Amino acid sequence: MTHVIACIDGSSITLAVCDYAAWASRKMDAPLEFLHVLGKSEYPVPADLSGNIGLGSREHLLQELAELDEKRGKLALEQGWLMLNEAKARAMADGVVSPTSRQRHGELVDTLIEFEHDIRLLVMGRQGEHGDSAGEHIGSHLENVVRTLHRPILVIPTDYSEPQRILVAFDDSATTRKAVEMVARSPLFRGLPCHVVMVGADKAEAREQLDWARTTLEESGFEVTASIHAGQVEEVLCGYRTEHAIDLIVMGAYGHSKIREFLVGSTTTQLIRQAKLPLLLLR
Incomplete structure (x- = not known):
């Protein structure tokens, strides 16, 4: 198990x-x-200090250093x-x-x-x-x-508060679809209101993707609020979290290449830094 x-x-x-x-x-x-x-x-690995006996060194000092390392490890x-x-x-x-x-x-x-x-x-x-x-x-x-x-x-974060409302950050990627399916079947979130948020343009394709997430969760018995918001991902999610008293965010982690993250920054890292609530990260 x-x-x-x-x-x-x-x-x-x-x-x-x-x-x-x-x-x-x-x-x-x-x-x-x-x-x-x-x-x-x-817990330092015991070292052979015999090669250090030279200018300014004494065997008894090296022995004391070794004993101190051993004591510190214990x-x-x-x-x-x-x-x-x-x-x-x-x-x-x-x-x-x-x-x-x-x-x-x-x-x-x-x-x-x-x-x-x-x-x-x-x-x-x-x-x-x-x-x-x-x-x-x-x-x-x-x-x-x-x-x-x-x-x-x-x-x-630094303080415990039992989650009462969760937010799923959804962008229709394979990882966030996996996140929706995981939330739907996991007993971890059973009985909690669930908010699904997409960040981007409110277009027909995005609405169709969001409806899939909503339906998947509702069929598993969740009370779902689903919405699309324009803006920067970190700002939207953090603002939504404050407005709706969200206790936990579920999101995909590090979905872009290292090169792209170097150029535009990582949403995952930024949210970890800024969020004052638990983040459940999936890859």
């Missing part, structure tokens, strides 16, 4: 990650697993397990049955690739441990994870 996997670290956003992951686990009736990855800076390991245990306790208090945890050494992206077949939904914070005070900064690992994994990723 695939899992809801929540990536946690030492950042202030960890509590919100735990709460959104617990919400998703309950709604989807899927097992919840917390993952903590110790990077090289937190403390990081212990801190990680304490964090995982507290996350599990918080999830159980939120009604999740028997959450599990894993701790790994290495790079987050490589670890998630290894576990990709186990992931039904990945939950991550917008900012990581070193980005708490960085304003609109995106966590250093997040963009790489979103570009690499082909699993739904829920990117969450």
Whole structure:
């Protein structure tokens, strides 16, 4: 059975990650697993310092440096397990049955690739441990994870609020059609009012595409509001979100080439930076 996997670290956003992951686990009736990855800076690989004995070096100083690295690694390991245990306790208090945890050494992206077949939904914070005070900064690992994994990723803000209304950003691409179909069949959003928004010219072809999305969702029992708006994608979606009290946006991620994104910027990256609510990203 695939899992809801929540990536946690030492950042202030960890509590919100735990709460959104617990919400998703309950709604989807899927097992919840917390993952903590110790990077090289937190858990250094023992080094052979013998080649550094030269001018200004002493063997006992090199030995002390090695011992400090080893101690730092053990403390990081212990801190990680304490964090995982507290996350599990918080999830159980939120009604999740028997959450599990894993701790790994290495790079987050490589670890998630290894576990990709186990992931039904990945939950991550917008900012990581070193980005708490960085304003609109995106966590250093997040963009790489979103570009690499082909699993739904829920990117969450700093505070938890249970979603009550969702918005699907729709452009009739294969990815956003997949998003509509996923919302229609997923228990994650069952019972929530759903807004479908297209950005562009209000033409007959666009209306036909929007009607497909509306019908697909209505046939699955959703209360649907569908509309087309002119303007810039980020501005339209963020403005619509504020006007209609949207709690969560579902959208495709990184649909253009790297060259196009370099020239005109990435809608995905801009929305992650600007949005003050969870984004469910699909590729």
